[in-house]
Amino acid sequence: MKILLCHNHYQQAGGEDQVFADEAALLESHGHEVVRYTVHNDDVEQMSRLELATKTFWNRDSYRSITKLLRNERPDVVHFTNTFPLISPAAYYAAKNEHVPIVQSLHNYRLLCPASTFYRDGKPCEDCLGKSVALPGVIHGCYRSSRLATGMVAAMTTAHRLLGTWRNTVDRFVALSNFSARKFVEGGLPANKITVKPNFLSPDPGVGDGAGRYALFVGRLAPEKGIATLLQAWDRLSETLPLKILGDGPLAPLVQEHAAKNNGIEWLGRQSGPEVLRHLQAATCLVMPSEWYECCPKTLIESLAVGTPAVVSRLGAMAEMIGHERTGLHFEPSNANDLAVQVKRIVADAPNTAAMREQARAEFEHKYTAAANYEQLMNIYASVVQTQGAVARQPDSISQCHQDTIHDRSNIDTLAQSL
Secondary structure, eight states: OEEEEEEEEOSSOOHHHHHHHHHHHHHHHTTOEEEEEEEEGGGGGGSOHHHHHHHHHOOHHHHHHHHHHHHHHOOSEEEEEEOTTTTOTHHHHHHHHTTOOEEEEEOSOTTTOTTSSSEETTEEOOTTTTOSSOHHHHHHTOSTTOHHHHHHHHHHHHHHHHTTHHHHHOSEEEESSHHHHHHHHHTTOOGGGEEEOOOOOOSOOOOOOOTTOOEEEESOOSGGGTHHHHHHHHHHHTTTSOEEEEOOSTTHHHHHHHHHHOTTEEEEESOOHHHHHHHHHHOSEEEEOOOSOOSSOHHHHHHHHHTOOEEEESSHHHHHHSOBTTTEEEEOTTOHHHHHHHHHHHHHOHHHHHHHHHHHHHHHHHHSSHHHHHHHHHHHHHHHHHHHHHHHTOHHHHHHHHHHHHHHHHHHHHHHHHO
């Protein structure tokens, strides 16, 4: 099979960039031909606000480039990881006009929330969920703390929602968890077009022994990651279990301040992938106190892979991925006292913790290996290719689909020209 993978890289490399690379490598390792189309958000620095706004609505360059690529390569399917902001929804119309089935992964909540996180003022926020216009997000300047920038994102999603872009052009959406799939259905995406496929980890790092006797936090040091809750909990836990913090971010000074005062906290900064895995293998437990709706955090998959139980917020995909009292423990989000209680349970009940280590590893082997993910991915591709083939055998239907697509494209062209 030949697959065109399309991705808009972020200025700061993140999980979506890694998934794009991982899925490409996975497909190639099984003998498939992978064609890549990428753009990078570094290019935004050279654009005026007007040019960026126009390209976010409808990027003529990406439309032409992808059309040319599709005609030259004739892939069986095109799979988008991220189109925001520079690839733009124009890419869907390019693929639709060439009759190539379209898969779109849903790695964040951008279609439903201008900030993409469902997070505001230190807690989950669903004010824009289900609204035709994300006006609350604009009022609060949720994207880049700017009403103007948020308005641009909200206008783009509103216009394409009204035009039926996502509903009518995308053949299959890939949600990373049942929780996020439910949110996208609440937000208006058709349930029959959403398949749940989590991220995966390859190569397999192997099981650790948990002999390091410390708790571990891995992630960006930012408010939505629950850093304040984590530090408050270790005011109570420093003598129970030391904490190692791996990562960097805007709250690094706060972490550094607490580490200087509390001998039970050690901040190690940003670490390489192999170093993260080494620390996870030796940890008593992973702690993930995030206060936003994580979609499918890679760190949790890594923790399961090495057999380390996780103590997580009872929130979003975290509560779905970690079974309470089976592969880890849940605590009430933003509740430092409850977090401390659950960590103490991990320390106090060694036999149960050992059982959780075994079950964590079993969960990884069942759901998050490269082999399991490959099977799921190929089933998704096969289903959309089969559906496309059925449509292709109905000339009247495909002709009408083509005409509808051209009409929608004309409408968006008009919108872009009016900016």
